[in-house]
Amino acid sequence: MSSTEFLIQGIIKAFELIINLNPYIFSITGVSIKVSGTATILATLTAIPLAFALAFLDFRGKQALITLVNTGMGLPPVFVGLFIFVMLVPAGPFGLLNMIFTPEAMIIAQYILVTPIITGISLAAIKAVPKPIIETVYTLGGSTKDAVIATLMEARFGIITAILAGLGRALAEVGAILIVGGNIAYTGSVGGIGEGASYTRTLTTAITSETSKGDISTSIALGIILISLNLSVNLLATFFQGRD
Amino acid sequence: MQELFRIENLCMAFGEKEVLRNINLTIRRGEIFALIGPSGAGKTTLLRILNLFEKPTRGNLKFNGLANEGEINNIRRRMSLLFQTPAIFKASVFDNVAYGLRVRGIDKMTIENKVKSALNIVGLEGKEAQKARTLSAGEAQRMAFARAIVYDPELLLLDEPTANLDPANVAKIEEVIKRIRSERGTTIVIATHNIPQVRRIADRVGILLNGELIEVNTKEGIFMAPEDARSEAFLKGEMIY
Structure with missing residues (x-):
């Protein structure tokens, strides 16, 4: 079999797996969406207020916090994974929580990776709101709360883009969740497709393991999803950038 | 005429730079007061202080007899400041004009009536649903004007409101200024260096030079018999800055 035939067969089988709603594939997809979605929601709840605080308030250590956010935007995922691993292993400071190799550990890792991204991009969007807009709110009798709401409305598409960028990063991330999640699927999933269900196996970590096993079709199916x-x-994100 | 705003011994400095020096001025209720002077004289800074945007380095401000300390938002809600270049919210014309009413918690029906009336005054009726940022410069300034008058402020502060407009829009804005003063009794302070405009609309005039209010007089007094030699030189265009 030539390499082209091998690839074409792989792609055909991959589509079959998707069309037939293969439970293994969809279990992995579900874990990916659950972990990345939860991490992004939690990160958004932290990042948006933080971005507004950095934009509107003056406080000691503000510049240091901005530097930390900017640095965090480029954090190496494997380093974050290693850090969370060390914290959560039984011998680590939070070992008693028994969270290592769980979806919760993966959510924590992605939360740490995604929060600075959403904060940084949101902060840029908020700072791009012209100062006269905020001053106009006050001249028209608005309060600081009204100014924050007006800024949120002005920067809304930029903030949505920030959240989507965070979600995209979380979905594509592999290094950190591989270390803290362990890429675990229940019995049966390793031996054959459709027999098991994912516990901490995501689309990205499954691609690494299926490829190393030589199961290209499954890897391609996961890759397509x-x-x-x-x-x-x-x-x-492009749609909202266009609206801005 | 009854006093609306009293400014006593007001000084303002940004760092080492003193931009306003010992300003004493009384704004009378229902008048159109023109603040004239060359660019950089301190007109915008004085308007921002009157709108309680900037805190003066020294001096007292009394709006309607009230000291501004602790009353900033309540006092500011009784006035409005229109910038030279209006900031437009990313929303429809209606939502822009309705903003000041909404932050005051006014009911929906009243908002609709007041916005319609304000847009009618500035000649923008029928444009309620249009995206405000698609308006021309003249229309945008008129919309900002409608937004500034929609909640019937007692004091309207205008910072070079016609500086970037064509003659037709200038005439419209001047007509609106005179109309809201006569119909609503709104007190208006307008900063401008457009001397013909001052002749057309002002009751009294103050000349600000290098941060100093060198003369306050009636329009007739300023143009016919200025008390300060520098006023005469400025009005004749003999001063070079």
Whole structure:
């Protein structure tokens, strides 16, 4: 079999797996969406107020916090994974929580990776709101709360883009969740497709393991879903950037 | 005429630079007061202080007899400041004009009536649903004007409101200024260096030079018999800055 035939067969089988709603594939997709979605929601709840605080308030250590956010935007995922691993292993400071190799540990890792991204991009969007807009709120009798709401409305598309960028990053991330999640699927999933269910196995970590096993079709199927998810997120981001 | 705003011994400095020196001025209720002077004289800074945006380095401000300390938002809600270049919210014309009413918690029906009336005054009726940022410069300034008068402020502060407009829009804005003063009794302070405009609309005039209010007089007094030699030189265009 030539390499082209091998690839074509792989792609055909991959589509079959997707069309037939293969439970293994969809279990992995579900874990990916659950982990990355939860991490992004939690990160958004932290990042948006933080971005507004950095934009509107003057406090000691503000510049240091901005530097920390900017540095965090480029954090190496494997380093974050290692850090969370060391914290959560039984001998670590939070070992008693028994969270290592759980979806919760993966959510923590992605939360740490995604929060600075959403904060940084949101902060840029908030700071791009012209100062006269905020001054106009006050001249028209608005309070500081009204100024914050007006800024949120002005920067809304930029902030949505920030959240989508965070979600995209979380979905595509592999290093940190591989270390703290362990890429675990229940019995049966390792031996054959459709027999098991994912526990901490995500689209990205499954691609690494399936490829190393030589199961290219499954890897391609997972890749197609991953790319489709990321493409959807990016299309949404582009849509909102266009609205801005 | 009854006093609306009293400014006593007001000084303002930004760092080492003193931009306003010992300003004493009384704004009377229902008048159109023109603040004239060359660019950089301190007109905008004085308007921002009157709108309680800037805290003066020294001096007292009394709006309607009230000292501004602790009353900033309540006092500011009784006035409005229109910038030279209006900031437009990313929303429809209606939502822009309605903003000041909404932050005051006014009911929906009243908002609709007041916005319609304000847009009618500035000649923008029928444009309620249009995205405000698609308006021309003249229309945008008129919309900002409607937004500034929609909640019937007692004091309207205008910072070079016609500086970037064509003659037709200038005429419209001047007509609106005179109309809201006569119909609503709104007190208006307008900063401008457009001397013909001052002749057309002002009741009294103050000349600000290098941060100093060198003369306050009636329009007739300023143009016919200025008390300060520098006023005469400025009005004749003999001063070079």
